[in-house]
Amino acid sequence: MDESRLIWVVLAAAIGGAVNAIAGGGTLVTFPALIGLGVPAIVANATSTVALWPGALGSMYGYREELAGVRAWAIRFAVPSLVGGLAGAVLLLRTPGERFDQFVPWLVLGATALFLVQRPLMAALRDRTHDGTKASEDPASQPPTAPLLLFQFAVAVYGGYFGAGIGILMLAALGFMGFTNIHRMNGLKNWGGLCINVTAAATFAIRGFVDWPVAIAMAVGAVAGGYAGSRLAQRVSQEWVRRTVIVIGFVAAVWLFQ
Numbered sequence: 001m002d003e004s005r006l007i008w009v010v011l012a013a014a015i016g017g018a019v020n021a022i023a024g025g026g027t028l029v030t031f032p033a034l035i036g037l038g039v040p041a042i043v044a045n046a047t048s049t050v051a052l053w054p055g056a057l058g059s060m061y062g063y064r065e066e067l068a069g070v071r072a073w074a075i076r077f078a079v080p081s082l083v084g085g086l087a088g089a090v091l092l093l094r095t096p097g098e099r100f101d102q103f104v105p106w107l108v109l110g111a112t113a114l115f116l117v118q119r120p121l122m123a124a125l126r127d128r129t130h131d132g133t134k135a136s137e138d139p140a141s142q143p144p145t146a147p148l149l150l151f152q153f154a155v156a157v158y159g160g161y162f163g164a165g166i167g168i169l170m171l172a173a174l175g176f177m178g179f180t181n182i183h184r185m186n187g188l189k190n191w192g193g194l195c196i197n198v199t200a201a202a203t204f205a206i207r208g209f210v211d212w213p214v215a216i217a218m219a220v221g222a223v224a225g226g227y228a229g230s231r232l233a234q235r236v237s238q239e240w241v242r243r244t245v246i247v248i249g250f251v252a253a254v255w256l257f258q
Contacts, residue, residue, distance in 0.1 A: 048163075
């Protein structure tokens with residue numbers, strides 16, 4: 001790939017890294033960019049996963065202050081994320097390249113719809129279970145439940161398979177668990193995505209499905225974009241970040257339905 005095309009790849013990766021830091025879905029920027037440059041679909045998917053993984057490191061550093069007090073959650077999130085990411089990557093490599101296109105739009109659309117209705121549903125649930133006492137303590141003070149960890153494993157399998165929308169799925173699940181601070185939710189989401197993608201990326205690399213010159217160029221952009229996106233997300237109102245998540249999700253679904 002010539003230098004002029006690599007510049008566009010780096011720019012797409014920077015945007016994708018920033019999108020991942022704010023809401024997830026950066027694959028929807030990098031994957032079509034690679035396809036447009038003539039990279040085969042499976043190789044584009046694998047290369048995108050490998051390239052965006054370093055960007056998660058940048059965004060994690062940007063969210064480091066928001067993860068204070070949630071170490072227990074982070075440790076428990078890592079196990080299903082690592083195992084599920086590996087399973088999803090193996091599943092992709094054993095599936096015809098076109099197959100995942102049939103399922104991804106519905107998964108992203110459903111996750112976005114869930115995030116959209118999360119706040120009113122949580123308010124209704126709190127009203128129905130209200131017993132006259134003060135609101136419950138920070139959900140991070142209790143370990144994640146088994147159903148949430150099973151859901152995270154399912155998200156990780158999907159993430160290792162393709163990845164677009166995993167951030168939205170994790171944000172929706174954390175919201176239903178009682179988290180209300182979108183920045184802390186983003187920190188946990190980015191940690192989960194980091195774990196998912198490390199095993200998927202390693203699998204793709206070992207199996208020889210990565211275009212390394214493109215992946216390295218994209219990784220540079222993804223790191224910068226991931227850090228910049230995480231800092232930007234914490235300087236705007238939580239409501240605007242939520243709206244960004246919803247818009248990204250619906251735009252992603254529309255694009256994938258094409």
